[in-house]
Amino acid sequence: MVTERWRTTQVAQGNEPVGIMIRRVRSSLGYSQHKIAEQLADASGNSSxxxxxxxxxxxxxxxxxxxxxxxxxxxxxxxxxEVEVAARVARVTRLTPTASARR
Structure with missing residues (x-):
């Protein structure tokens, strides 16, 4: 079970969810979503x-x-x-209710 302390630590360390990490790195490389999908398919041999x-x-x-x-x-x-930590942060973020949902 993920604790509130772990969530707080992750935010304090500046870890980001995997989606934000993917977008940030993809953009810094100058790649489109299509280009990344194409490169992933080529590298993995999985065209799905x-x-x-x-x-x-x-x-x-x-x-x-x-x-x-x-x-x-x-x-x-x-x-x-880094990718694994970002995926973990994304899972925790999805499980944490938003401020508006707590009202």
């Missing part, structure tokens, strides 16, 4: 990935599974540990 799925990841609607997190690490040139 679409631009729409990358968009879902970036919006936080979906969290890439372990398979895609490994390929994201490779294609975006981000350490695997």
């Amino acid at each position: 990935l679409t631009r729409e799925e990358v968009a879902r990841w970036e919006r936080g609607k979906r969290i890439p599974g372990p398979y895609w997190r490994e390929w994201l690490s490779s294609v975006l040139d981000v350490p695997q540990r």
Whole structure:
């Protein structure tokens, strides 16, 4: 079970959800969502990935599974540990009620 202390620590350390990390790195590389989807499909040999799925990841609607997190690490040139932490932060963020929902 994730504790409130862990959530607070993650925010204090500046860790970001995986969707924000993907968007930030993709943008810094000058790539479109289509280009990243294409590179992930080429690198993995799995042509099932679409631009729409990358968009879902970036919006936080979906969290890439372990398979895609490994390929994201490779294609975006981000350490695997950073991608895993970002996925964990995204899961916690999704589980934490928003301020408006608490009212």
